[in-house]
Amino acid sequence: MKKTNDLLSCLIFIFSALYVAAANNVTYDSRSLIINGQRKLLISAAIHYPRSVPAMWPGLVQTAKEGGVDVIETYVFWNGHETAPGQFYFGGRYDLVKFVKIVQEAKMYLILRIGPFVAAEWNYGGVPVWLHYVNGTVFRTDNEPFKHYMQNFMTYIVNMMKKEKFFASQGGPIILSQVENEYGFYEGAYGDAGKAYASWAANMAVSQNTGVPWIMCQQWDTPKYVINTCNSFYCDDFKPSYPDMPKIWTENWPGWFKTFGSRDPHRPAEDVAFSVARFFQKGGSLHNYYMYHGGTNFGRTSGGPFITTSYDYDAPVDEYGLPRLPKWGHLKELHKAIKLCENALLNNVPTTLSLGPLQEVDIYGNGSENCAAFIANMDDKDDKIVIFHNQSFHLPAWSVSILPDCKNVVFNSAKVGSQSSVVEMVTAELKSSGTSPDKDVKVSKWEVFVERAGIWGDADFTHKGFVDHINTTKDTTDYLWYTTSLNVDENEDILKNGSKARLLIESKGHALHAFVNEVLHGSAAGNGTVSPFKTQIPISLKAGKNEIALLCMTVGLSNAGAFYEWVGAGLTSVKIEGLKKGKLDLSNSTWTYKVGVQGEHLGLYKADGLNHVNWKSTLEAPKNQPLTWYKAILDSPPGNEPVGLDMVHMGKGLAWLNGEEIGRYWPRKSSKKEECVDKCDYRGKFSPNKCSTGCGEPTQRWYHVPRSWFKPSGNILVIFEEKGGDPSQIRFATRIFSSICAHLSENHPTFEIESAPKDKDANHKTKSTVQLKCPPSTRISSLKFASFGTPAGTCGSFTMGNCHDPNTTSLVEQVCLNKFRCSIELSDKNFNKDLCPGVTKSLAVEAVCS
Ligand SMILES: *[C@@H]1O[C@H](CO)[C@@H](O)[C@H](O)[C@H]1NC(C)=O
Ligand SMILES: *[C@@H]1O[C@H](CO)[C@@H](O)[C@H](O)[C@H]1NC(C)=O
Ligand SMILES: *[C@@H]1O[C@H](CO)[C@@H](O)[C@H](O)[C@H]1NC(C)=O
Ligand SMILES: *[C@@H]1O[C@H](CO)[C@@H](O)[C@H](O)[C@H]1NC(C)=O
Numbered sequence: 001m002k003k004t005n006d007l008l009s010c011l012i013f014i015f016s017a018l019y020v021a022a023a024n025n026v027t028y029d030s031r032s033l034i035i036n037g038q039r040k041l042l043i044s045a046a047i048h049y050p051r052s053v054p055a056m057w058p059g060l061v062q063t064a065k066e067g068g069v070d071v072i073e074t075y076v077f078w079n080g081h082e083t084a085p086g087q088f089y090f091g092g093r094y095d096l097v098k099f100v101k102i103v104q105e106a107k108m109y110l111i112l113r114i115g116p117f118v119a120a121e122w123n124y125g126g127v128p129v130w131l132h133y134v135n136g137t138v139f140r141t142d143n144e145p146f147k148h149y150m151q152n153f154m155t156y157i158v159n160m161m162k163k164e165k166f167f168a169s170q171g172g173p174i175i176l177s178q179v180e181n182e183y184g185f186y187e188g189a190y191g192d193a194g195k196a197y198a199s200w201a202a203n204m205a206v207s208q209n210t211g212v213p214w215i216m217c218q219q220w221d222t223p224k225y226v227i228n229t230c231n232s233f234y235c236d237d238f239k240p241s242y243p244d245m246p247k248i249w250t251e252n253w254p255g256w257f258k259t260f261g262s263r264d265p266h267r268p269a270e271d272v273a274f275s276v277a278r279f280f281q282k283g284g285s286l287h288n289y290y291m292y293h294g295g296t297n298f299g300r301t302s303g304g305p306f307i308t309t310s311y312d313y314d315a316p317v318d319e320y321g322l323p324r325l326p327k328w329g330h331l332k333e334l335h336k337a338i339k340l341c342e343n344a345l346l347n348n349v350p351t352t353l354s355l356g357p358l359q360e361v362d363i364y365g366n367g368s369e370n371c372a373a374f375i376a377n378m379d380d381k382d383d384k385i386v387i388f389h390n391q392s393f394h395l396p397a398w399s400v401s402i403l404p405d406c407k408n409v410v411f412n413s414a415k416v417g418s419q420s421s422v423v424e425m426v427t428a429e430l431k432s433s434g435t436s437p438d439k440d441v442k443v444s445k446w447e448v449f450v451e452r453a454g455i456w457g458d459a460d461f462t463h464k465g466f467v468d469h470i471n472t473t474k475d476t477t478d479y480l481w482y483t484t485s486l487n488v489d490e491n492e493d494i495l496k497n498g499s500k501a502r503l504l505i506e507s508k509g510h511a512l513h514a515f516v517n518e519v520l521h522g523s524a525a526g527n528g529t530v531s532p533f534k535t536q537i538p539i540s541l542k543a544g545k546n547e548i549a550l551l552c553m554t555v556g557l558s559n560a561g562a563f564y565e566w567v568g569a570g571l572t573s574v575k576i577e578g579l580k581k582g583k584l585d586l587s588n589s590t591w592t593y594k595v596g597v598q599g600e601h602l603g604l605y606k607a608d609g610l611n612h613v614n615w616k617s618t619l620e621a622p623k624n625q626p627l628t629w630y631k632a633i634l635d636s637p638p639g640n641e642p643v644g645l646d647m648v649h650m651g652k653g654l655a656w657l658n659g660e661e662i663g664r665y666w667p668r669k670s671s672k673k674e675e676c677v678d679k680c681d682y683r684g685k686f687s688p689n690k691c692s693t694g695c696g697e698p699t700q701r702w703y704h705v706p707r708s709w710f711k712p713s714g715n716i717l718v719i720f721e722e723k724g725g726d727p728s729q730i731r732f733a734t735r736i737f738s739s740i741c742a743h744l745s746e747n748h749p750t751f752e753i754e755s756a757p758k759d760k761d762a763n764h765k766t767k768s769t770v771q772l773k774c775p776p777s778t779r780i781s782s783l784k785f786a787s788f789g790t791p792a793g794t795c796g797s798f799t800m801g802n803c804h805d806p807n808t809t810s811l812v813e814q815v816c817l818n819k820f821r822c823s824i825e826l827s828d829k830n831f832n833k834d835l836c837p838g839v840t841k842s843l844a845v846e847a848v849c850s
């Protein structure tokens with residue numbers, strides 16, 4: 001027995017080794033990619049490795065796989081990797097090889113969008129800032145230094161992938177690579193040089209001989225051997241540049257990014273599903289969610305200006321790595337429905353029939369063997385009943401129904417039957433390491449280091465007039481001090497009766513704090529765009545010499561646009577109003593400069609650099625104190641749930657845990673005047689402002705601190721507060737599902753949760769089954785709501801309708817209590833279907849898992 005087993009495992013080993021090593025031949029035709037001679041319909045999910053941490057990667061990839069995803073897609077982040085010319089870094093969050101291996105081990109494909117310009121709301125679009133200072137460099141055009149460093153990096157990455165045998169041609173997971181990124185939008189701005197550059201980039205990429213095809217997105221003039229692809233909210237009308245190329249959608253945005261001071265955008269699951277279903281209805285073959293997991297712009301990696309530290313994106317998997325429900329589940333069901341159609345879609349030329357002014361069906365195949373149909377209602381207001389194959393179908397407005405056998409609807413994009421949830425950030429108990437056990441949420445002991453306002457140490461240089469901020473810091477820090485002084489005659493009126501002078505400031509951005517004689521008098525910032533801003537700040541002056549110290553800062557460098565690297569930042573004009581002589585222009589005064597703040601220079605944020613300075617220990621940390629560093633030594637928050645740092649009572653600054661960069665925090669509020677919605681109408685074309693929430697609220701309150709950064713105790717939390725806040729209100733919170741819910745109508749077709757995608761179970765057409773599944777290692781511990789009848793509302797706020805089966809709760813309890821997962825069919829056996837005759841009934845359940 002033992003021997004046979006050994007032999008067997010030996011054989012299995014050999015076969016799997018062969019399997020891994022076997023080259024995959026990736027080609028394409030007008031219909032799809034062809035992998036080893038087989039056409040493929042592929043669902044792809046963007047997960048950017050540096051926007052999470054290695055400890056999260058396997059879970060994220062598994063959540064994608066469980067969500068019906070075949071391919072992981074990522075950019076490569078040049079400025080994270082080539083930190084100085086020829087100096088490369090692939091550790092920690094930048095361990096690209098480790099990330100690809102995790103995808104490979106999950107038996108998924110990978111699309112590697114090398115760029116290396118990527119935009120991506122990433123600092124400087126991913127291009128290293130040092131390259132801007134290589135003499136004569138202009139980014140993204142026919143420019144020798146840029147092309148030299150771009151080719152160099154591209155070759156470095158391709159060789160690294162080849163060495164690991166990561167290209168499909170070598171048996172690895174990479175099936176496509178991308179060069180450049182959305183250049184088509186800007187090519188014209190660079191004239192003939194732009195065209196030459198695009199063509200050079202394509203040829204340079206192809207000459208890398210990866211053995212897999214190259215793509216360029218939003219690039220309408222690719223050569224015949226590079227596939228151009230679509231990025232948009234909808235790509236059903238997209239046509240590749242050449243007839244022998246498949247229709248590929250590299251970026252479907254299932255949400256949108258946030259900027260500090262703006263609202264919280266959401267894209268409804270129904271509309272995302274509609275766009276994807278339409279794409280496959282109209283011959284699409286490879287679809288990628290940008291983002292599937294958005295994650296976090298740790299440290300100063302966010303692009304800008306003003307992109308938030310959170311890059312949640314309202315993606316199917318949230319910033320913290322939890323499935324966003326019902327979006328994740330609804331798309332999982334969509335993917336299953338599409339996969340049931342794969343064979344028919346790939347092997348038939350569709351027939352399109354009009355079923356009404358805004359209704360159409362695309363039929364792939366005939367009869368019912370190997371036949372699939374997609375029926376769309378593009379009407380953005382009204383539901384429609386259409387007749388197809390002598391059968392009538394009810395189609396909600398702005399929806400697609402999928403019929404994998406041309407007869408039965410298994411999925412409609414507007415009917416969301418999958419699980420939903422209430423997710424909350426729950427304040428966690430906190431213990432200062434080394435103190436006696438307490439059940440408090442507040443940090444009980446802080447150490448404090450306060451910086452002086454203005455030049456610390458020796459000045460870096462003086463200059464008559466203003467220097468450009470970015471040219472000066474070269475983005476080694478956000479901060480640049482601009483200081484000057486001003487003599488005020490003792491006869492000036494503004495000194496006599498307490499009246500104030502005013503600082504009139506114009507700046508290219510991005511934000512600033514104005515100190516006069518070391519006292520903070522005001523702060524200002526741009527409006528979330530690269531536009532310059534103006535501000536007026538009342539100031540108190542004294543007789544004699546007054547020190548004006550302006551702490552200016554960048555909040556993420558521009559990441560896209562023609563010539564974006566030349567935008568610049570910093571002060572352009574400073575005047576004082578209120579003196580007898582009239583406006584005093586200080587713009588041409590002699591200014592003294594200092595790059596960065598002192599704590600950065602001292603390395604106060606480093607886990608090991610903390611003891612070089614005299615931190616002051618205090619039980620009551622000072623409030624509203626600008627330019628202050630706070631440090632606390634803490635135990636890890638209890639539990640395994642993801643952790644967020646609540647910074648809503650702080651001003652603006654940076655945070656670290658154990659020397660790892662959490663990122664910029666800034667509870668900047670969005671304007672109340674902007675439009676927000678209580679309930680989003682999914683119908684009609686989506687745009688980023690359509691379904692926003694959070695008007696008048698801080699754009700970002702919680703900052704993700706990955707669990708893997710914590711030790712059980714002795715964690716060092718460091719905060720640099722620029723303008724003043726209340727550190728006694730800093731909290732850790734854990735992200736938990738406080739409820740899970742399902743709400744399903746009796747005529748809603750459903751899939752069994754675990755049925756294989758290829759399994760054409762004839763029953764899925766008639767069964768309506770409510771399914772609930774708890775987060776890992778929890779069980780349903782109680783029911784908050786259960787009603788079969790006409791319940792209304794959403795998860796967390798269901799209400800009973802006029803029609804209600806009083807037996808619902810006992811039935812659901814019987815089936816679900818103490819279960820990790822349960823399903824209840826809306827059958828006669830389970831429910832009294834005679835209840836309220838003639839009314840379509842539904843079952844709504846809200847449960848608690850613990
Ligand atoms: C790859 O497949 C294409 C057709 O799909 C074929 O023409 C080509 O010879 C194959 N290449 C290799 C290396 O097998
Ligand atoms: C770049 O050019 C300037 C002026 O032309 C020169 O002073 C400087 O040394 C050059 N820098 C490098 C790195 O070549
Ligand atoms: C179905 O399609 C096949 C090939 O595509 C064709 O030979 C056959 O005649 C078609 N049958 C009907 C009923 O249209
Ligand atoms: C629809 O019904 C008509 C009349 O009953 C019949 O002739 C026709 O074949 C049917 N069409 C389909 C697609 O079943």
Ligand SMILES: *[C@@H]1O[C@H](CO)[C@@H](O)[C@H](O)[C@H]1NC(C)=O
Nearest residue numbers: 492493494496497498499500
């Ligand atoms: C301050 O005094 C000056 C003249 O002495 C007067 O013009 C001005 O209005 C006063 N301002 C206030 C706020 O009282």
Ligand SMILES: *[C@@H]1O[C@H](CO)[C@@H](O)[C@H](O)[C@H]1NC(C)=O
Nearest residue numbers: 526527528529531532533534
């Ligand atoms: C930002 O400010 C600029 C200049 O004042 C203005 O043109 C632009 O419309 C503003 N943008 C937003 C989003 O408010």
Ligand SMILES: *[C@@H]1O[C@H](CO)[C@@H](O)[C@H](O)[C@H]1NC(C)=O
Nearest residue numbers: 133467468471566567568569
């Ligand atoms: C930055 O400095 C370069 C010269 O090194 C200059 O060409 C460029 O205009 C400066 N940028 C800004 C925004 O001032």
Ligand SMILES: *[C@@H]1O[C@H](CO)[C@@H](O)[C@H](O)[C@H]1NC(C)=O
Nearest residue numbers: 464465584585586587588589
């Ligand atoms: C500042 O100096 C520049 C260059 O010397 C000059 O063009 C500008 O007019 C001056 N501005 C003021 C307000 O004096």
Ligand SMILES: *[C@@H]1O[C@H](CO)[C@@H](O)[C@H](O)[C@H]1NC(C)=O
Nearest residue numbers: 804805806807831832833835
């Ligand atoms: C509830 O269950 C009881 C016993 O199973 C049954 O007699 C009764 O009719 C049910 N009530 C409704 C409204 O279905």
